[in-house]
Amino acid sequence: MKNWLxxxxxxxxxxLRKFFSTPLSSLFNILVIGIALSxxxxxxxxxxxxxxxxxQKIASPQISLFLSMDTSKDDITRIDRQLKQxxxxxxxxxxxxxxxxxxxxxxxxxxxxxxxxxHNPLPDxxxxxxxxxxxxxxxxxxxxxxxxxxxxxxxxxxxxxxxxEAILKFGLMAILILSMLLGFALVAVTFNTxxxxxxxxxxxxxxxxxxxxxxxxxRRPFLYFGLLQGLLGGAAAWFIISISLYMLNSNLSQLTDxxxxxxxxxxxxxxxxxxxxxxxxxxxxxxAWLSVSQHxxxxxxx
Amino acid sequence: MIQFSNVCKRYPGGIDVLKNISFTIGxxxxxxxxxxxxxxxxxxxxxxxxxxxxxxxxxxxxxxxISLIKDGAxxxxxxxxxxxxxxxxxxxxxxxxxxxxxxxxxxxxxHRESAKRVRAALDxxxxxxxEKANPIALSGGEQQRLCIxxxxxxxxxxxxxDEPTGNLDTEYSGEIMKIFRSFxxxxxxxxxxxxxxxxLGQFNGRVLALKNGELHP
Numbered sequence: 001m002k003n004w005l006x007x008x009x010x011x012x013x014x015x016l017r018k019f020f021s022t023p024l025s026s027l028f029n030i031l032v033i034g035i036a037l038s039x040x041x042x043x044x045x046x047x048x049x050x051x052x053x054x055x056q057k058i059a060s061p062q063i064s065l066f067l068s069m070d071t072s073k074d075d076i077t078r079i080d081r082q083l084k085q086x087x088x089x090x091x092x093x094x095x096x097x098x099x100x101x102x103x104x105x106x107x108x109x110x111x112x113x114x115x116x117x118x119h120n121p122l123p124d125x126x127x128x129x130x131x132x133x134x135x136x137x138x139x140x141x142x143x144x145x146x147x148x149x150x151x152x153x154x155x156x157x158x159x160x161x162x163x164x165e166a167i168l169k170f171g172l173m174a175i176l177i178l179s180m181l182l183g184f185a186l187v188a189v190t191f192n193t194x195x196x197x198x199x200x201x202x203x204x205x206x207x208x209x210x211x212x213x214x215x216x217x218x219r220r221p222f223l224y225f226g227l228l229q230g231l232l233g234g235a236a237a238w239f240i241i242s243i244s245l246y247m248l249n250s251n252l253s254q255l256t257d258x259x260x261x262x263x264x265x266x267x268x269x270x271x272x273x274x275x276x277x278x279x280x281x282x283x284x285x286x287x288a289w290l291s292v293s294q295h296x297x298x299x300x301x302x
Numbered sequence: 303m304i305q306f307s308n309v310c311k312r313y314p315g316g317i318d319v320l321k322n323i324s325f326t327i328g329x330x331x332x333x334x335x336x337x338x339x340x341x342x343x344x345x346x347x348x349x350x351x352x353x354x355x356x357x358x359x360x361x362x363x364x365x366x367x368i369s370l371i372k373d374g375a376x377x378x379x380x381x382x383x384x385x386x387x388x389x390x391x392x393x394x395x396x397x398x399x400x401x402x403x404x405x406x407x408x409x410x411x412x413h414r415e416s417a418k419r420v421r422a423a424l425d426x427x428x429x430x431x432x433e434k435a436n437p438i439a440l441s442g443g444e445q446q447r448l449c450i451x452x453x454x455x456x457x458x459x460x461x462x463x464d465e466p467t468g469n470l471d472t473e474y475s476g477e478i479m480k481i482f483r484s485f486x487x488x489x490x491x492x493x494x495x496x497x498x499x500x501x502l503g504q505f506n507g508r509v510l511a512l513k514n515g516e517l518h519p
Contacts, residue, residue, distance in 0.1 A: 003410055207391050210353070211452070212380035213408040301353055 008220075015224040018197075019232075029193060029229055033186050033280065034236025040179040041276055042241050045268050047171045053263060054164050055133050061161050063138075065126040065145060066153040075150045076124065082148065083128065088141050091129040097122045123152060135161050183283055186233065190226045190287025191294075197222060198295045210301045222292045223285055230284020234277040242267060303329045303460070303491055304350060309359035311345055319345045321515045323359070327493065329459075332486045334502055335495040337512035343495035346512070347462050350493065351383050352376055363460075381409060384453030386463035390445045392437040398424070398448060399433040405456045423451040427481060443474030450481060461485060463494045467501065475501065 019026050067079070076094070083092040100122045105111050130141055135158055142156045198205070208218055245265050256263050268276075304327040311320040319342045327333050335343045348354040349361055352368045361368050364382065371379060393401055402423055406416035424430045427447035432440070437448055446466060453461060463482070467475035479501065486492055486507075496502070502509055511518045 003412060006413060007407075007410055203391070204393055204395075207393060208404065208408060209377075210351075210380065210385055210391070211405045211408060212377045212383075214374075214377045217377075217408055 011220050011224050012228075015221055015228050018221075018225060019228055026229075029189060030232045030236045032189055033230065033233025033284075034240055036182040036185045036189075037234060037237035037276065037280055038240040038244075040175050040182055041237055041268075042244060043171075043175050043178065044272075045241060045245070045265070047168065047175065048268065048272075049265050050171075051164075051168055052266070061130060061133060061138055062157060063128040063130060063142060063145065064155040065128060065151055066155070067124045067126075068150050068152045069123055071124055071150045079126070079148065079150065083126065088130050088132050088137070089128055090131040093127045095125045095127060097124045100125060133161060135165055183279075186230065186280065186283045187287035187290065190229055190284045191291040193229065194222050194226055194288045194291035195295055197225065198291070198299070202299055205296065205299045206301045209299075215296070218296060219289075219292050222296075223288050226284040226286075226288020226291075227281050228284070230287070231277060231281040233284065234280030237280065238273055238276060303327055303331075303364060304493070305362040306349075307360050307362075309349065309356045309361060311342075311349065311354065312357040319515050320349075320356075323517050325510060325517065327491065330486070330489040330491055332482070332492045332505070332507040333494070334505070334507050334509045335493065335512060336499065336502060336509055337497065339497055341512040342515045343497075343512055344464050347464050347493065347495055350460075351385060351462055352379055377408075381405075381456065382458055382460055384450075384456075384458040384461040386446075386449050386453045386461065386466050388465040388468045390437075390449040392445060392448060392452075394436060394438050396436075397434050398429060398437055398440075401437060401448060402452045402455050405452060409456055411456075419455055419457075420451075423455040426454070426484075427451045443470050443477065446470065446474070446478060447481070450478070454485065458490070460491045460493070463492070465495055465497070467496065467498065479504070 083089050097120050101120050105114050138156060142154050145151060146154045205218055245267060249264050306323050306325050309320060309323045312318050337343050349356055352371060356369050368379060399420055402420045403416055421430060424433055427450050429447060437445060467478050482492055
């Protein structure tokens, strides 16, 4: 086990050495990979930022609860408590029927008509701001509230949520397609790098075969190299995104100041960054594996 | 230890390089393969190391039928052999030490132990003080000795040498043969091919004479 570990560390270190023994071509390789990955990853970061902005600042979904006309004070206290305890409810504001009528008078200018009414036709109501923003979860919440006693009608305005979701879905799909295409590019770049390496190391491979090296032993350094190149390419992509966001943010602040708003672009979460590195390392490994399985068997000792 | 029964080898194109070869080489024996170039010496050595497969017949090495061996088991079979090539097959992108340590790395050998073994092997062929040099800096005879050091470093039970003295003058070949004789004395099985009839006279090893792909008694 210890020998096995030492072996792998050695192979990794020699891959690292090989990588830095041709610094310029290695640099260009990771730049190509980095740029290819930074396009979809950068678009994803932008999309996430837009999503955040839309959910937090532009509008949040609102649910109106209209109570029955015969609701008692006790019922209202109960509903109040239930709403406050509910996990999905962020804020709930009670609007008494008198206040609602008053507002109606002021906003519509129908004072005379309303004044002529014998009694207040409006019910007591709650304006609920949910913590969730997902359309289907909101619908579930609506149905749940509907079933509470003394609640006559629940109104949920889903229009903008659905629009936003559709736009985000569209954006995500575009990013997915782009990622797949550029992921192939990464695999292709690694495939070619490893192919060249196999050709230049033909003699070493041949000799190793002759003195009893297993295929796994011969494959290993190439796979590590592909992994390393992918990993560094991913790191380059992350670096490119960070620099771009930094530059955009300094310009963005001038823009938001004019609108007296406060908004900055945020870096992707640690999970997303790790996922990027992991994915690019995997793709590099895959490119190397394809290349090795395509080219290595052709080198047979003679 | 090595047993050939009715072995034929035909290369694509219909040329029969070996015809109906049968012989047995016992443990710790030193055997010379003689014959002109093109007689099939190299092919015969390649068949023993499973670099080539026979067209018919069977080859047993340590009781294992290597004409039936699977590709996955091939590396482990080859570790029983030390191979010495006429063209050395050294790697010129690394030091002499790195060249010799390669077979041990392949066998996943302990790091410190392998350094000891490499130095012992280099000492045996008289290259101990050159371990940091590049093989390109060595003379032809020294390169051949380096190739021998690499072949013996994992202490194989069988040494196969294809024309080890082919390109060397008599002084150098004498040195190489002296090294081989010392391995023979410690019980290593040796199969050495040569076209140098003069050399055979100096040793009392058995000679397998090949002529046009056939064994002549």
